Amino acid sequence: xxxxxAYRCKKCGLVMYPGHKRCLKCNGRDFEEIEPEGLAKLLxxxxxxxxxxxxxxxxxxxxxxxxxxxxxxxxxxxxETVRLGQxxxxxxxxxxxxxxxxxxxxxxxxx
Ligand SMILES: [Zn+2]
Numbered sequence: 001x002x003x004x005x006a007y008r009c010k011k012c013g014l015v016m017y018p019g020h021k022r023c024l025k026c027n028g029r030d031f032e033e034i035e036p037e038g039l040a041k042l043l044x045x046x047x048x049x050x051x052x053x054x055x056x057x058x059x060x061x062x063x064x065x066x067x068x069x070x071x072x073x074x075x076x077x078x079x080e081t082v083r084l085g086q087x088x089x090x091x092x093x094x095x096x097x098x099x100x101x102x103x104x105x106x107x108x109x110x111x
Pocket of ligand 1 (some may be wrong): 009010011012013014023024025026027028
C-alpha cells in the first residue's frame with residue numbers, strides 16, 4: 001500500500017507531513033522519507049454534513065490520526081462509533097470522484 005511520504009528529521013526526530021524545507025523544531029535540513037506504519041490513533045475529528053459533489057454519503061467523519069511511527073495524516077473515518085484516542089486500521093481507498101475519476105485518500109476503520 002503506497003500511501004503518503006512523510007519526513008523524519010535526522011537531527012531531532014520530528015516527523016512532518018507534508019514536508020517542509022527546514023525542520024519546524026530544530027531548523028535541520030536533513031530528512032529521511034518514511035511511510036505511515038501501524039495503527040492510527042484518532043487525535044481529533046469532525047463530522048461534515050454538507051458534502052461536495054462526488055461524495056455519495058449523508059455525512060462524513062473526517063479525522064486526524066497519528067500512526068505508531070509518528071506520522072500524522074487526515075482521512076475519512078468509517079466506524080460506527082468514534083472516540084478520541086481510538087486505534088484505527090488505515091486503508092488507502094477511493095474517497096471521492098472528480099470528473100469520473102477516483103480520488104484516493106486515507107480511510108480508517110475500527111480494528
Ligand atoms: Zn529537527
